[in-house]
Amino acid sequence: MNPLVLSDADYKAVFERITQLALEYVASVGDQPSFPKITGSETEALFAKPLPEQGMGNCSLDDLDRVIEFVRVTSPRFLGYVLGSGEPIGAAADLLASVLNQNVTAWRSSPSAVTIERVVVGWLAEAIGCTGFSGSLTGGGSSANLMGLALAREARVPANECGARPGTVYASEQIHMSIPKAIALLGIGRENLRLIPCDDNFRIRVDLLRTSVERDVRAGLTPIAIVGSAGTVSTGSIDPLPELAEVARESGAWFHVDGAYGALAAIAEPAKFAGLNQTDSLSLDPHKWLYQPLDCGCLLYRDAAAARRAFSHTGDYAKSLVDDPVEGFAFFEETIELSRRFRALKIWLSLRYHGLGNFREAIRNDLTHAQLLAGLIAKQPELELLAPVALSAVCFRYRSRNDADRECDALNQEILQRVVRRGKVFLSNATIHGSFALRACIVNHRTTPEDIEQVVSEVLAVGRELSAG
Ligand SMILES: Cc1ncc(COP(=O)(O)O)c(C=O)c1O
Incomplete structure (x- = not known):
């Protein structure tokens, strides 16, 4: 007997208990305190237990009550940070995604899952007025921003073969911390990120941006990217995107928009987001303003070839042997990750269930x-x-x-x-x-x-x- 493989009845007991806990949790979120009453040492005392050598069977489920009691509740009055509220249909789909255990890396590794992710990415693009963009789902906005800037760097100062070359990136002083982090990781160097002051509405001053770009060009530097915000993390301000697109065009820089917080609000208020469809790449976060369970970010781009230039490093063992473009498609040629979770299932089911x-x-x-x-x-x-x-x-x-x-x-x-x-x-x-x-x-x-x-x-x-x- 294989101890890791259970009988149907044993699996059923576990799945039913988990489903029951999930349903109780969903039913109770309105009444819960917005943050659990517990200290750091109390959580350690509760959960820092020795690694069990012997299986505990169904007793292992007993502490789940305590786990649930001390999570940050998805209460209607939890209004901190930019945290989505966890839509339960998406959560149910996420459970199935884990059970299906698909590697969403290439059509040949999971035909339906890869197709659904491509469809869902197209839906998201269409919903925010960027029809025709393609892209991929990510762990969140930070990784989508990192990938967007990797596309920018490879397009403007290619580094994959010879290493990083100097160049500059521009964003407002309100930009999210994931942008300087990405710039550091990509070897562009945080000193080459120009943080441009904002106006009274916390929007980037385009006149000062132009001055800064011109000064750098005169000094012989290459503008790699202009990064706009479609919802800054502190105040939700939206940069004047059409004007940023124009400066990017004039200077030859890539135009990336960090829409992790705000871009999905274009579903409801498209006029606020004019210019979103003029970007080269943009990040958005279904786990924020599409209420999907963590984790789920998304990077959209206008030109998939740019993503392949940045990320395609196919080893011989992974080369596709088919000519059909659908069957030959591989996310690993356009993203950082090789093994990838079936994140699209929750968005697909949630959008189909409720409707846009x-x-x-x-x-x-x-x-x-x-x-x-x-x-x-x-x-x-x-x-x-x-x-x-x-x-x-x-x-x-x-x-x-x-x-x-x-x-x-x-x-x-x-x-x-x-x-x-x-x-x-x-x-x-x-x-x-x-x-x-x-x-x-x-x-x-x-x-x-x-x-x-x-x-x-x-x-x-x-x-x-x-x-x-
Ligand atoms: C404007 C903005 N950009 C990027 C991020 C990072 O997104 P994530 O937490 O999904 O990595 C956030 C997170 O709040 C954000 O508000």
């Missing part, structure tokens, strides 16, 4: 909720909105008795910690013009107007408590 229209509606609700929150903040003299609300990120603070910045920062830091500890709403923070801001980011299909009202009442309650003390 319902996602559009959910994204619209998030945008409306952000405006609702901004409006409620504006009505409270004790609160101050710190940045325009371009998408669904709302940055604000509680005013201290005297508005000296340092005192205000310290007060709001304390407010944030106490609000999170109270467990009713979860906020994170941002730095706006050097000041500490409370930040709510609404990419949550379960959030209601009442949840938004609770953000205000919680911050006011804690702010008043601290100010009185």
Whole structure:
């Protein structure tokens, strides 16, 4: 008897228990605290147990209750960072994807899975107004940005054969940290990333961008890429994409857009994202604003040949022997990964089950909720909105008795910690013009107007408590 292979009945018991736990979790998310009440040492005490030499059988499932009790809950009032809310149909598909255990690397390794990923990538492109782009699903926005900049580097200063050559990359000072990280990893060097100041709406100053590019060109440097943001992480601002496309065209630079946070909102508000279809590559994150379970990012590109130039390193053992373009297709020729998970199944099933229209509606609700929150903040003299609300990120603070910045920062830091500890709403923070801001980011299909009202009442309650003390 092979101890790793169970009977149908034993498998059924395990799968039924897992399904039951999953369904209980989904049913309970509305009532859960927005963050579990537990300390670091308590989690260690609970879970840091010796590696079992002997199998525990069904007893191994017992601790799953504790795992679930102390995860960060996908509550409708979890509004920190840019964290999607986990759509359960996608989650069910993810379980099946794991059971199917497909290697989505080439048509010949998994015909239906590879075809579905190509279809889903096409759907995503079409949904945001970039019909005709191709691409692939990734672990997240950071890897999509890394891959986008790898395409840029190979297109403008090819490095695959002879090593990295100097060149410059341009982005606003609001750019997400995954861009400098990618530039470091690609050997371009962070000193060659020009961080361009923003206007009052946290959008890149195109006049200063032009000056910077011209200065570098005069100095003999090669502009590799201009990176725009379609939703900056702090405030959700969207750079003027058509103008960035023009500067890229004029300077011969690649045009990449980091749309990990915002680009999928083009499904609901295409006008805000004019110019998205003028990019050479762009990242988006279905695990953020398409509410899909982690992990699932996506890189789209206009020209698949550019992706192959960057990533094709086929060993003899992997060469395709067929002429048919569909059957010969290989993701590993266009991506970093060779072995790849069947990420597309969750998007495919979730989109087919609900329809794009319902996602559009959910994204619209998030945008409306952000405006609702901004409006409620504006009505409270004790609160101050710190940045325009371009998408669904709302940055604000509680005013201290005297508005000296340092005192205000310290007060709001304390407010944030106490609000999170109270467990009713979860906020994170941002730095706006050097000041500490409370930040709510609404990419949550379960959030209601009442949840938004609770953000205000919680911050006011804690702010008043601290100010009185
Ligand atoms: C604007 C932006 N870009 C990139 C990322 C990175 O995405 P991921 O966390 O999926 O790697 C984020 C994450 O919040 C983001 O907000």
